[in-house]
Amino acid sequence: MKTVFRTFIPFLFLFISIQICAQNVSLNRVEPPNWWVGMENTELQLLVYGENISQTKPSIHYEGISIKSMSMLENENYLFINLSIAKTTKAGAFDIVFKTKTGKELRYNYELKTKRNRHNPIQTIDGSDVMYLITPDRFANGNPKNDSTEDTLEKVNRSNQDGRHGGDIDGVINHLDYIKELGVTTLWLNPFLENDQPKYSYHGYGISDFYKTDSRFGTNADFINLVDVCHQKEMKVIMDQVFNHCGSGHWWMNDLPSKDWLNQWDTYTRSNFTNIAASDPHASKSDYDLFTKGWFDTNLPDLNLENPFLATYMIQNSIWWIEYAQLDGIRMDTYPYPEKNVMAKWVEEINTEYPNFYIVAETWEAKASSLSYWNNNGVNNDGYKSPVNSVCDYPLYYAMLKAFGNENNIYKIYETLAEDFVYGDAYNNKIFNGNHDVGRLFTLLNDDIDKLKLSMAFTLTSRGIPQLYYGDEILLEGDKPDGQLRKDFPGGWKSDKRNAFTEKGRTPQENGVYNYVSTILNWRKNAIEIHSGKLTHYQPIDNIYVYFRSKNEEKTMVIINNNSKTINKFSLERFKESIQGYSNGTDIITNTYFSSLKSIDLKANSACIIKLSN
Numbered sequence: 001m002k003t004v005f006r007t008f009i010p011f012l013f014l015f016i017s018i019q020i021c022a023q024n025v026s027l028n029r030v031e032p033p034n035w036w037v038g039m040e041n042t043e044l045q046l047l048v049y050g051e052n053i054s055q056t057k058p059s060i061h062y063e064g065i066s067i068k069s070m071s072m073l074e075n076e077n078y079l080f081i082n083l084s085i086a087k088t089t090k091a092g093a094f095d096i097v098f099k100t101k102t103g104k105e106l107r108y109n110y111e112l113k114t115k116r117n118r119h120n121p122i123q124t125i126d127g128s129d130v131m132y133l134i135t136p137d138r139f140a141n142g143n144p145k146n147d148s149t150e151d152t153l154e155k156v157n158r159s160n161q162d163g164r165h166g167g168d169i170d171g172v173i174n175h176l177d178y179i180k181e182l183g184v185t186t187l188w189l190n191p192f193l194e195n196d197q198p199k200y201s202y203h204g205y206g207i208s209d210f211y212k213t214d215s216r217f218g219t220n221a222d223f224i225n226l227v228d229v230c231h232q233k234e235m236k237v238i239m240d241q242v243f244n245h246c247g248s249g250h251w252w253m254n255d256l257p258s259k260d261w262l263n264q265w266d267t268y269t270r271s272n273f274t275n276i277a278a279s280d281p282h283a284s285k286s287d288y289d290l291f292t293k294g295w296f297d298t299n300l301p302d303l304n305l306e307n308p309f310l311a312t313y314m315i316q317n318s319i320w321w322i323e324y325a326q327l328d329g330i331r332m333d334t335y336p337y338p339e340k341n342v343m344a345k346w347v348e349e350i351n352t353e354y355p356n357f358y359i360v361a362e363t364w365e366a367k368a369s370s371l372s373y374w375n376n377n378g379v380n381n382d383g384y385k386s387p388v389n390s391v392c393d394y395p396l397y398y399a400m401l402k403a404f405g406n407e408n409n410i411y412k413i414y415e416t417l418a419e420d421f422v423y424g425d426a427y428n429n430k431i432f433n434g435n436h437d438v439g440r441l442f443t444l445l446n447d448d449i450d451k452l453k454l455s456m457a458f459t460l461t462s463r464g465i466p467q468l469y470y471g472d473e474i475l476l477e478g479d480k481p482d483g484q485l486r487k488d489f490p491g492g493w494k495s496d497k498r499n500a501f502t503e504k505g506r507t508p509q510e511n512g513v514y515n516y517v518s519t520i521l522n523w524r525k526n527a528i529e530i531h532s533g534k535l536t537h538y539q540p541i542d543n544i545y546v547y548f549r550s551k552n553e554e555k556t557m558v559i560i561n562n563n564s565k566t567i568n569k570f571s572l573e574r575f576k577e578s579i580q581g582y583s584n585g586t587d588i589i590t591n592t593y594f595s596s597l598k599s600i601d602l603k604a605n606s607a608c609i610i611k612l613s614n
Contacts, residue, residue, distance in 0.1 A: 064089025142170025161483025183521025
């Protein structure tokens, strides 16, 4: 036994020595997975992940490509390679070779494609457009085969209001004709990227892979197909992106590049969700830190964009999707929460590559004064200048609820619009009467169809870029919890008892609202005064609100009677300064012709949208 023991010890030492010298090395992923020549920014950061990958020496032999620098953080399984791509570099593929200390070579074939024309085919999103917001899991199931997939944890369970219901990208494609016929021009999907969470993953905001479409929605190719079909139908596509947090199931969560990749606390700490802390000149540091660095939820780790490698990663990911999918715009979730200087840099870098690219920031602010921090022409008092060109107009949303809801006071809209002077460009604000985070419009307006119609008439004729929420045009109901206000669209599943995508599948009331909304939407496509015309409004008297939209010779008068009684022979004398030069008009909703503009009969709780003419 003694002899055996003596001979075993040297062998053991030799084995350990060999293992130390020849550590296992693997190459699992490179992100971005590809890039483009012709970019204005000639630098590219590659995140490389694999076991002990930082112990390798990478090399590239391709004309116009050089490795500018390499960086590793605390975790040896990550390597950040900074490339320089010369303006003369041609599109093509090349190997990135990672050589280990033992001479072993790992290869990644990297492709550089040709960037689309810088000034041409970007489609501008502006007041001529109307967005249609869809929660993909709840809209339509086009491919039942991907309802549950092997590579994701949560399986389909349509009986669970918080579960996966099976809606997907194919379902959206299958109903694009419905969306186009409704009259909207632009599609916005809640995030479709992978959310590999054990539960409550359907909403899309817990991303586990920033470069991969969730397999229960389809593939990256399916999303590209959706964009292509939309463009063929002369529709635009906005992508919902998230910089503030990822999902707890993200692939890097079990092996973070560094401790400061996330905003981490000694114990779980939730954000205070106090948006005004970002603009409050008197905010304490602790309140501000809690707002920007606290987590949204236990399953939504807060990303630390003060880490420059992560900031670059996220900015490049956003640009990658713009180019890869030929996007027309981006809606950025929770815009005020991440480090605001990084967010400003993100906007600027996108605008460098794609001038005038449409970006709308989710800015949940109830007051125009706070919201204007993110949309003004100058520098804020703290020295911060926001380059965002569109914000979510929550002040106007809340004013609409007060106008057409329980308060029944349309003056709230008038006084809110009177504060437009605080904005850089209020006409570029995204206005809406519903979305995936608030109760259904029909429910919040006490199931009053007339009031819902008034809300639609105002949203689609006021200043700004309108956005509608799927199903509000057919009176879908629901309030918190979220699963109730994100109900399935009737007819999106083969087992549904009716198909509300068709006229026959809708009730008379639903068809009445659908036709009302569709009439306004399809008319406004060619109404340039509504797209970008000046808004002139008059102080409401007796809960009647009158305003005009005018551009060049085109002018439309909107009268909203927010009363439960009919007003006969409502005099238009008070508005003669806006009517001057026009002698007649046609109500585009009812197609009623008015040969005189002296007075008009107003039905109870009704809107007149009168195109003026000579």
